[in-house]
Amino acid sequence: MSIPRFYCPVPLPTSTEFELPPAAAHHASRVLRLRVKDAVQLFDGTGHELHGHIREISGKKVVLEKLQACTVNRESPFPIMLAQALCSSEKMDWVAQKASELGVAAIQPVQTRRSVAKLAGERAEKRTEHWRGVIIAACEQCGRSRLPLIYAPQEFSNWIATMRNVSGQKFILLPEAAATLQQQPKPQAGVTLLIGPEGGFEEDEAQLAQQAGFVAIRLGTRILRTETAALAAITALQTLWGDL
Numbered sequence: 001m002s003i004p005r006f007y008c009p010v011p012l013p014t015s016t017e018f019e020l021p022p023a024a025a026h027h028a029s030r031v032l033r034l035r036v037k038d039a040v041q042l043f044d045g046t047g048h049e050l051h052g053h054i055r056e057i058s059g060k061k062v063v064l065e066k067l068q069a070c071t072v073n074r075e076s077p078f079p080i081m082l083a084q085a086l087c088s089s090e091k092m093d094w095v096a097q098k099a100s101e102l103g104v105a106a107i108q109p110v111q112t113r114r115s116v117a118k119l120a121g122e123r124a125e126k127r128t129e130h131w132r133g134v135i136i137a138a139c140e141q142c143g144r145s146r147l148p149l150i151y152a153p154q155e156f157s158n159w160i161a162t163m164r165n166v167s168g169q170k171f172i173l174l175p176e177a178a179a180t181l182q183q184q185p186k187p188q189a190g191v192t193l194l195i196g197p198e199g200g201f202e203e204d205e206a207q208l209a210q211q212a213g214f215v216a217i218r219l220g221t222r223i224l225r226t227e228t229a230a231l232a233a234i235t236a237l238q239t240l241w242g243d244l
Helices: 022-031 089-101 121-142 156-163 203-211 226-241
Strands: 005-007 039-043 049-058 061-070 080-085 106-111 169-173 191-195 215-217
Touching: 005 022, 005 121, 022 049, 022 061, 039 061, 080 089, 080 226, 089 106, 089 121, 089 226, 106 121, 106 156, 156 203, 169 203, 169 226, 191 226, 203 215
Parallel strands: 005 039, 080 106, 080 191, 169 191, 169 215
Antiparallel strands: 039 049, 049 061
16 A cells, blocks of 8 residues: 655645644545554655654644655656646546646646637636646655646637747647657657647647647547547657656
């Protein structure tokens, strides 16, 4: 059985004892039903991690002891920025979770014309915070100690305009593209991967992306759903140039 891991956004302690924040304490005692002397791990989302054991657990209070800093590096050597066109809530949650497990460095939701979900203002802020919670849970499970960045949704044309002067390799997934990933030279410093919505990009959106430096590629001969395409492309990138 894997050791339970808890995200603690507060600065990790330098002493040998520490009381878990309320949310983590509730999860440890009420959900996982951990006991005294059980081993646990803490991480702060910036790469720092501590290992320790439970000294006291009662209701909402969980106190750890014998804390020791642990140096771990489970980050991919190949940074990937996933630019995912907004899709249905369940699919976006799925993509955020699995992309985090696969090692992406950042996720940028983009609002395209065919995006099923339409987010702005307070709704966009709430969804971004929700996705951050999904990412935290994914990192607790998969062992990452550094949280992928999650940005607020941006309108497609506005985001593309900011990408014109961004260096590094950029790919857009298009079923009709002639090129494949295997034909591309190894990027020098990671990539930005752009995935369309359920109905795909409109033609002018695809052209706009390519004018901004995105190289059109395809994944095989089959048309993939948006959530399948994102994870398949990330896996392919990590297999070719990352840590898979």
